[in-house]
Amino acid sequence: MEVGVFGFVVAGLVVGFIVGMTGVGGGSLMTPILLWFGINPAAAVGTDLLYAAVTKSGGVLVHGRQKNIDWRITGWLTLGSVPAAALTLLFLHSLGSNLEALNALIKHALGFVLLLTALAVLFKHKLLAFAHRHAGDHYHLKGSSLNSLTVLTGVALGSMVALTSIGAGALGTVALFVLYPFLATRRLVGTEIAHAVPLTLVAGLGHASMGNMDWHLLGYLLCGSLPGIYLGSHLSGRIPDGVLRPCLAVMLFSIGYKLVF
Incomplete structure (x- = not known):
C-alpha cells in the first residue's frame, strides 16, 4: 500500500475513532486533515460531504430501529437546509x-x-443547562414560531454544510438542544443524524457534479473510518469528558484561527 493511501486510511481511522468517542461531526476534523494532506479546499469539502453521508447512514438505521428519530423535526430542518444547500451550490458554481x-x-x-x-x-454543557433552566419561560417558543425557527436553523446549517462540510454535527446538535430542551438526548442526536444524511448527500452530489470529488480518496477514508467508529463507540466514556472536550475544542479553534488569519 502506498504511503499516501495508508495516510488516508489512518486519517479515516483516527477521525472515525474520535467521532465514535465524542459524537463530534467528522467534517470538523476530516476536512482540515485533507487540507493538511494537500487536497484543495473544494475537493476536500466535496469528498468529506459524501463521506459523511455514507458514515451517518448507518447511524440512521440504528437510531431508526430504536425509535430515536423525531421525523417531524427532521422534516422542518430539511425544509430549510436542502434548498439553502442548493442555492449555496449554485453560488459556488458561479465561481x-x-x-x-x-x-x-x-x-x-x-x-x-x-x-x-x-x-x-x-x-x-453551559448551553444545555441554559436551555433546560429556561425551557418553561417566555424564551421558549411553541407551535408555528418554533417550526419557523427550526426551518431557519436548517437554512443556516444547509448553507454552512454546502460551503464547508461542517455544521450538521456539533452546531446542529446544540441548536436542537436549545430549540427542543424537553426532547430526550438520544432522540435529539438521532434526529440530527437523520437530518444530516439527506443534507450531506445533496451537498456532496452537488459538489461532485462540479468536479469537487475524489472517489478513490473517499474509498480510502471509509476503509479507515468504519472500524474507527466501531472502536471509538465501544471506548466512549473511558476518557473523562472534562478532559476530552476542552482538548478537542482547543484543536478545532487552533485550526480555525490558522485558516482565517
Whole structure:
C-alpha cells in the first residue's frame, strides 16, 4: 500500500475513532486533515460531504430501529437546509471558472465555522443547562414560531454544510438542544443524524457534479473510518469528558484561527 493511501486510511481511522468517542461531526476534523494532506479546499469539502453521508447512514438505521428519530423535526430542518444547500451550490458554481476565488472562499468560511464549532464543543454543557433552566419561560417558543425557527436553523446549517462540510454535527446538535430542551438526548442526536444524511448527500452530489470529488480518496477514508467508529463507540466514556472536550475544542479553534488569519 502506498504511503499516501495508508495516510488516508489512518486519517479515516483516527477521525472515525474520535467521532465514535465524542459524537463530534467528522467534517470538523476530516476536512482540515485533507487540507493538511494537500487536497484543495473544494475537493476536500466535496469528498468529506459524501463521506459523511455514507458514515451517518448507518447511524440512521440504528437510531431508526430504536425509535430515536423525531421525523417531524427532521422534516422542518430539511425544509430549510436542502434548498439553502442548493442555492449555496449554485453560488459556488458561479465561481467555478475562478478556482482561486472558490478555494479562498471555502478556506476562510471553513475557518470561521471551525471557530464556532470549537465554541459549541467547549460550552455545550453551559448551553444545555441554559436551555433546560429556561425551557418553561417566555424564551421558549411553541407551535408555528418554533417550526419557523427550526426551518431557519436548517437554512443556516444547509448553507454552512454546502460551503464547508461542517455544521450538521456539533452546531446542529446544540441548536436542537436549545430549540427542543424537553426532547430526550438520544432522540435529539438521532434526529440530527437523520437530518444530516439527506443534507450531506445533496451537498456532496452537488459538489461532485462540479468536479469537487475524489472517489478513490473517499474509498480510502471509509476503509479507515468504519472500524474507527466501531472502536471509538465501544471506548466512549473511558476518557473523562472534562478532559476530552476542552482538548478537542482547543484543536478545532487552533485550526480555525490558522485558516482565517
